[in-house]
Amino acid sequence: MKNQFLEAGQIVNTHGIQGEVKIVPWCDSPEFLCQFDTLYLDGKPVRVRSARIHKGNVLAFLEGVSDVNAAMAVKGKTVFIDRTGVELPDGRHFIADLMGLEVIDDATGEKLGVVADVLTPPAHEVYVVKGAHEYMIPAVDEFLVKTDVEAGYIRVRLIEGMRTDV
Template identity: 75%
Template sequence: MKNKFLEAGQIVNTHGIQGEVKIVPWCDSPEFLCSFSTLYIDGAPIKVLAARPHKGNVLARLEGITDVNAAMRLKGKTLSIDRTGVELPDGRHFLADLMGLEVRDAETGDVLGTIHDILTPPAHEVYVVRGGGKEYMIPAVDEFVKEIDVDGGFIRVKLIEGMASDV
């Protein structure tokens, strides 16, 4: 079952003396995180009064946080978004929904394992799949990812030599 809330970043510091917080985004971009008018801390909504990208992070003013001491109490807190407020383009998925999905060989139907991790280098994501004593590094591009069925709980991939290693 998909979680209603998705972790989207972490408050790592304060910024200035007026209660702004510095957020490291865990989503596609700082701009994406800035687009939300409400974020969630421990499941409780908190209104975003202002947010702007800053050096790959987000600087935000949150409702009820008016000074540096109040902002400091939020340091280390994880921020979440409500998935119902997000429209993803066709073919895009939340990374949290892909974690743990079964991965099948598109040609043989064999189960290779499950998605254990997702690396996010600049070019494209890489799915780290583990199973049967092997680890596969599969670039998340159409050439190798043939089908993603989040509701069905699986991904079909095409393998090439060099993707697998023993663990």
């Protein structure tokens, strides 16, 4: 079951004295996070009065946070987004939806394990698969045969060196 609300970043500091907060985005880009008019803190909706990108982070004025003391009160909180209405490009998935998916070797049909982590280095994501062995599989078309989040699996094409516990 897909969660309606997804972790999207963390408020790490204040910015200035008027209540602006600095959010480190956990999504593909700060631009993606800036598109939301409402974020969720502690399960409650908070309207975004304005948001801008600054050095790879998001600086935002949130409704109800009008001074530095109010901003300090939300420091350290996780920011959530509502997936409803978010359109991802074809072939893209929320990382939260990939976690726990069963990974199957397309050539043999062998169940390799489940997605235990998704690394996000600059070039492309890497799926960390844990089962009887551990694999690191780059999330590129060459190795991903089919991803079916609804059915709960990813079919992959393995090459030598993907197994990391040898």
